[in-house]
Amino acid sequence: MSGTQGELASLTLAEAARRVKAREVSPVELVDASLERIAAVNDRLAAFIRVLDPEARQVAKAAEMMVMAGHDLGPLHGVPIGVKDNVAVRGFPTTAGSRILADWVPEQDATVARRLRQAGAVFVGKLNMHEFAWGGTSDNPHYGTVRNPWNTERFPAGSSGGSGAAVAARACYGAIGTDTGGSIRLPSALNGIVGIRPTYGRVSNHGIIPLAWSMDTAGPMTRTVEDCALMFGAIAGHDPKDAGTARVSVPDYSAGLGLGIKGLRVGIIPGYFFHHLQPAVLEAVKAALDTMVACGAQLVEVDIEHVHGNISAQLTIEAAEPSTYHQRWLRERPDDYGADVRSLLEIGELLLATHYLQAQRYRSLLRNQFMDAFLRVDLFVCPTLPFTATRIGEMKVIIQDGVEEDMLSAIMQFTGVPSLTGLPSLNIPCGFDPDGLPIGMQLIGRPFDESTLFRAGAAYQAATDFHLREPDL
Amino acid sequence: MSKADPFLGPQDVRNLAAYADLPLAPGREEAILPVLRAWLTDANALSRKMSAAEHWNLTPAITFIHPSIEEGEG
Numbered sequence: 001m002s003g004t005q006g007e008l009a010s011l012t013l014a015e016a017a018r019r020v021k022a023r024e025v026s027p028v029e030l031v032d033a034s035l036e037r038i039a040a041v042n043d044r045l046a047a048f049i050r051v052l053d054p055e056a057r058q059v060a061k062a063a064e065m066m067v068m069a070g071h072d073l074g075p076l077h078g079v080p081i082g083v084k085d086n087v088a089v090r091g092f093p094t095t096a097g098s099r100i101l102a103d104w105v106p107e108q109d110a111t112v113a114r115r116l117r118q119a120g121a122v123f124v125g126k127l128n129m130h131e132f133a134w135g136g137t138s139d140n141p142h143y144g145t146v147r148n149p150w151n152t153e154r155f156p157a158g159s160s161g162g163s164g165a166a167v168a169a170r171a172c173y174g175a176i177g178t179d180t181g182g183s184i185r186l187p188s189a190l191n192g193i194v195g196i197r198p199t200y201g202r203v204s205n206h207g208i209i210p211l212a213w214s215m216d217t218a219g220p221m222t223r224t225v226e227d228c229a230l231m232f233g234a235i236a237g238h239d240p241k242d243a244g245t246a247r248v249s250v251p252d253y254s255a256g257l258g259l260g261i262k263g264l265r266v267g268i269i270p271g272y273f274f275h276h277l278q279p280a281v282l283e284a285v286k287a288a289l290d291t292m293v294a295c296g297a298q299l300v301e302v303d304i305e306h307v308h309g310n311i312s313a314q315l316t317i318e319a320a321e322p323s324t325y326h327q328r329w330l331r332e333r334p335d336d337y338g339a340d341v342r343s344l345l346e347i348g349e350l351l352l353a354t355h356y357l358q359a360q361r362y363r364s365l366l367r368n369q370f371m372d373a374f375l376r377v378d379l380f381v382c383p384t385l386p387f388t389a390t391r392i393g394e395m396k397v398i399i400q401d402g403v404e405e406d407m408l409s410a411i412m413q414f415t416g417v418p419s420l421t422g423l424p425s426l427n428i429p430c431g432f433d434p435d436g437l438p439i440g441m442q443l444i445g446r447p448f449d450e451s452t453l454f455r456a457g458a459a460y461q462a463a464t465d466f467h468l469r470e471p472d473l
Numbered sequence: 474m475s476k477a478d479p480f481l482g483p484q485d486v487r488n489l490a491a492y493a494d495l496p497l498a499p500g501r502e503e504a505i506l507p508v509l510r511a512w513l514t515d516a517n518a519l520s521r522k523m524s525a526a527e528h529w530n531l532t533p534a535i536t537f538i539h540p541s542i543e544e545g546e547g
Contacts, residue, residue, distance in 0.1 A: 214535050309522065312515035319512070331496065339504075346501060347509045350489045355516040358523040360533035365523075367534065406511075422534075 008033035010470065013079055013173040013227035020067060020078040027067070027078025027122060030173070031060035034080035034124050037171045041473050044152055046144035047166040048125040049085050049095060056080065056124045063122060075230055077120030082166045082175040085126040086133055087218065088207040089113050096209040097129040097159075099142050099336045100329050110207025111242065112176055112218050112235045119234035124172050128162030131341045133178060133211040134322055135159055136186055136411045137392075141338040145392055148190060149471035150437055154389035157186035157411065159211075163221045164191035169473055174222040174231050180211045181318050182385070182415025184219050188427040189384035189440025194228045194457065194467065195221040197415075199447045200422035201246040203232075204239035212321035213244075214360075215419045224467050225428065225457035229253040232450065248448050256451050257458040262296030264456060267377030272307045273414060277386040278399055284431030284439040285383045288460065292381070295459050300377050304369050306362075307417065311409050313359035313366075314416035320356045323348025367421040374446050379456060384440040385411055388433045418444050426453040429466040438466075481510045 008029060011019070019025040035053050042048050063078040083089055086096040088106035090113075095101045109117065116123075128146050130138045138146035138161025146161035148154040149169040156165045160177030164187030167175050177184040179197040188195030196219045203218050210216055220231035230253075237250045268274065268289065274282065293299060323330070323345050330337070330345050337345065373380075386399050387410070396404040397411070418425035424445045431439040445453045461467050486502035486509065523531070 309515075309519055312512070312519045315512055316516050316519070334498065343505050343508065346490075346495065346497065346505050347512065349493045349495050350486070350505075350509060351512070351516060355513075355520060357533050358520040359516070360535050361523050361528065361531045362519060363534035364531045365528060406508075420534075 005033040005036050009037045009170040011173070012224050013222055014224070014230055016173050017076060017079050017230065021072065023067060027060040027063035028057070030078055031056050031080050031122055031124060034172050037169070038125065041149070041169045041171060044473070045147050045149060045165045045169060046128055047146055047162040047169065047171060048082070049097070049128045049143045049162070050092065050126040052092065052123055052125050056122050059122045063120065073120030074234065075119050076116065076234055079121055079174070080124040080172050081116060081121040082125050082127045082163060082172040083113060083123055084129055084160050084163050084175065084177050086129060086178060086209040087113055087176055089123060089126065092126060094126070094209070095143070096133065097131045097140050097143060100333055101209070102142070106207065108207065111204035111239045113207065115235045116176070127160070127166055127175060130159035130161065131338045132209065132322065132326070133159040133180060133183055134341045134344055136182065136408060138162060138187070139392065147392065148389050149473055150192065151389065151435070153391055154437065155190070155392045156389070157190040159183040160221065161187050164188055164193060164195070167191065167193045167221050167223060168471055170470060174220055174227055176218060177221045178208060178211075178216060178218045179419070180215045180217070181314055181412045181419050184221055185384050185415050185425060185427040185440070185442060186411060188221055190389045190438060192429045192438030192440075192466065192469065193221055193223055194225050194429070195219065195427045196228055196232060196450065196453070197418055197425045198232070198236065198450060199424045201244050202236050202248070202424070202448060202450070204242040204245050206239055206241040210325055212318045214321065215317065225454055225461050226254065226257055228426070229257060229454040246448070251451055253451055253454050256455045259455050260296065261292060261456050261459040264297045264379070265300050265377045266292055266297045267300050267302045267373060267380040269302050269304055269307065269380065269382065271303060273382035276399060277383060278388065278433070280388065280431070280433035281383050281386055281439050285381070285441045288430040288441050289381060291460060291463050292456070295463055302373050302377060302380070304366070304373065306365050306369055309362070310366060310416050310420055311413055313362040314412055314420055315409065316351055316355050316359040319344060319348035320351050363420045366417070370421050370423060379452055380444040382414055382442050382444070384427045384442045385414055388435070388437040388439060414442065418442070423447060424450045424453060426450070426457055428457045428460060430464070431466060481506065481513065
């Protein structure tokens with residue numbers, strides 16, 4: 001990266017926002033740095049479907065004038081942010097990574113987009129993704145295959161793959177992703193960044209193309225926990241346009257970041273999350289737990305009797321709900337879907353109502369067990385997924401003993417648990433494998449207790465430097 | 474019934490699709506059969522598990538939501 005713009009692009013979101021407020025850097029300079037970085041890397045990464053140039057420059061200029069006039073738009077004033085392309089941004093095509101919505105231009109912002117604007121964010125682009133968010137590779141047949149900045153022969157996971165790659169590549173200071181079965185956490189893990197799936201109902205889904213209504217969430221993807229907490233505070237809260245959002249007050253998520261984790265009870269579930277992993281992932285997460293203990297946390301082993309079998313419930317719900325949403329298009333325009341998404345949508349039509357409802361009953365069972373466990377622990381820690389980034393195009397993965405497993409069920413086997421239970425889950429980078437590929441761990445918390453996740457994540461990042469490393473692009 | 478048992482064949486898929494009013498293009502049943510077979514096997518296993526007496530009182534996680542009525546709201 002070129003000198004000064006490279007330095008600017010490497011700032012954290014929180015530091016960039018602070019410098020804007022202090023008039024040490026202009027929003028124009030931040031957006032210039034971001035757009036230059038996008039121009040330098042996007043041909044190799046395909047992270048952005050659409051770059052909002054010159055619009056971002058115009059907004060940055062206005063933001064600069066506001067700052068110079070003494071007007072503070074909010075915690076993200078002048079900070080360049082990317083938006084996953086299933087989130088409506090008024091006046092610009094919102095494709096959901098699809099051919100079917102290639103020409104849809106929303107007239108209104110999604111609520112998360114509106115709240116980010118109100119907080120002062122400058123949108124620099126719409127981010128590439130797995131088509132309609134129904135997949136975990138971001139291998140998009142219509143807008144290009146997203147590539148992992150740490151090794152462009154490897155995949156970035158998904159479905160928010162463009163968001164993950166863009167943040168890791170320092171092309172924007174933060175991004176919005178969406179997460180149904182892991183689509184924020186998986187690309188966060190494989191791109192070495194922070195990402196949070198909020199409590200179901202904490203953040204509005206209004207204006208976001210749905211995948212599975214009963215599990216969809218939206219959240220920030222950033223380089224640090226501090227950045228994530230800052231962005232999260234801007235978007236969280238009840239929305240009258242989304243009946244699924246909760247009337248629960250929004251705390252200052254940044255306030256507790258320096259409290260440390262002395263005495264925090266960290267739950268681990270050895271019988272499920274720690275027995276079927278690539279060795280490097282197991283070592284990294286174990287080392288992370290050691291770090292947390294060194295910081296004063298206590299480890300508590302927990303058995304969740306019915307956690308096994310969660311994958312079937314996850315797949316049943318995550319298949320039936322999108323197939324319902326897509327019924328008309330699947331009949332009118334089946335050839336406009338990518339092959340994998342078309343197959344999944346057809347499969348989802350052929351599951352029985354009783355399968356779906358039994359899966360929904362299983363969710364109640366699993367949630368009850370986790371809520372009982374939260375009497376003894378404050379949060380759970382586990383790997384985000386059991387492997388690191390595979391080669392692009394692979395639909396099978398080898399985790400242990402040379403056995404090939406189906407990519408979709410393998411990739412969601414740990415992230416499905418928070419999705420089914422509605423619990424918040426924060427991915428934090430916790431190491432690298434021997435090939436230099438990032439490894440992530442999940443922190444799973446009580447409903448609406450994202451503050452504890454941020455606090456624990458911040459303490460971990462104060463003791464480690466994995467989040468400070470950048471890919472060599 | 475194990476995942477290897479061919480309890481579902483191409484014609485079964487065509488029949489299911491017809492029940493669902495889903496017109497499957499030729500060859501689609503072969504494309505989706507392996508995954509559908511595996512998912513149905515696991516879904517049936519989950520259904521058996523959830524039908525056990527110990528889970529009798531569990532209701533589905535999705536419920537009808539009444540909007541809250543707070544002071545000042547109609």
